[in-house]
Amino acid sequence: MAYMVMVVADDADQLNAILEAWKNIHIDDVVFVDSTCFHRAGVKSRHIPMRFMFETLGGRQQCSVTMFGIVDDETVVQQCIAQAETVIGDLDAATNALLAAWPLPIVKGFPKQPKRQGGS
Numbered sequence: 001m002a003y004m005v006m007v008v009a010d011d012a013d014q015l016n017a018i019l020e021a022w023k024n025i026h027i028d029d030v031v032f033v034d035s036t037c038f039h040r041a042g043v044k045s046r047h048i049p050m051r052f053m054f055e056t057l058g059g060r061q062q063c064s065v066t067m068f069g070i071v072d073d074e075t076v077v078q079q080c081i082a083q084a085e086t087v088i089g090d091l092d093a094a095t096n097a098l099l100a101a102w103p104l105p106i107v108k109g110f111p112k113q114p115k116r117q118g119g120s
Contacts, residue, residue: 009097021083
């Protein structure tokens, strides 16, 4: 059964390093999403308008990046955890990152065979 693996980290560089580590186990079909942490969403910085200052105004601020990837089975999930911990360290002790995985009973479009180069 396929699994969804999700990694959330405060630093995009951490996720890039995890993605590089995952290439060793052939996980490279991954989606990155900018995300907002609930515990930081209430922290508002005061806006002081300045002339000719171009900035995005709004209530949301991006404070983390979330990475999603689909893997073949639980064995690969364990490999993803091991590779992520080579970058971040022990995820149980990490204060700036987390990893979660859950089974996907229905998946359409997930490649069952490796992609072939040069055609079909």
